[in-house]
Each structure stands twice: as C-alpha cells, then as structure tokens.
Amino acid sequence: MQETWFFKINQKQSSLETLIKDILEKERKELGIFLSYYFKREGAVTENVALKGEINFISELKGFFTLDFDLVHFNACLNIHDTNLDEIKVDFELSEDMKELKLTGPYFPERGMDEI
Helix, strand or coil: CCCEEEEECCCCCCCHHHHHHHHHHHCHHHHHHHHHHHHHHHCEEEEEEEEEEEEEECCCCEEEEEEEEEEEEEECCCCEEEEEEEEEEEEEEECCCCCEEEEECCCCCCCCCCCC
16 A cells, blocks of 8 residues: 655745645645555544654655654544554655645555465
8 A cells, every 4th residue: 555645736935845844734634634544444543744854855856754743543432542653754746847746655565365
C-alpha cells in the first residue's frame, strides 16, 4: 500500500520551501486524513500533523520531508483512548506549472493470504 494525495496551489511565494510550508500548515486537516489511511487497520487516526525539521530538495521540484503527528487509538467499547506521537517520511513533487503539490507516503507491503 502506498497513498498519494494532491493539493492545489493557489498562491505564489518567494521560495518553494515557504510555499510548501504554507500548504502543509493550511491543509493540516487533509494531511490527517491522508496519513490516517496508513493506520486504519490498527483502528487509529492521525491528528495535529506538523512539519518536523527541514524540507529536503532532491531536485528543483522534488524532495521529501518528515511529518509529526498524534496517532490516536479510540474504542469506546473497549475503553481505549490512547495517543502517541509518531512520524512519517513523505515524498513530494511540484508540478511544472506550479499549480499542484503531490505527496506520496511510504510503501508498506500488504500482507497476502496465508496458506492453509
């Protein structure tokens, strides 16, 4: 499993790093949904997503960064409400026309069927 998410860019900034930081801050709720897909099998959601450290550019329009977030497990029936701090590395790519930011999460291989 590998998740991909797209954000529209409606603004111009002096630097690409500032542009990406502004999008990440503005779209915190959407980022939480994006990252929650990685933890749905655990029954967890992500909240309070924030950039951790610096944005690393591999080329002019591609790179990666690390996101910090709260990983929340909640189940009222089992009386569970647990919150842990976690992080994940995310790759990014800006479109050439600077109108879209593509985020790609890590690849987690899915478990196949067990043999009987």
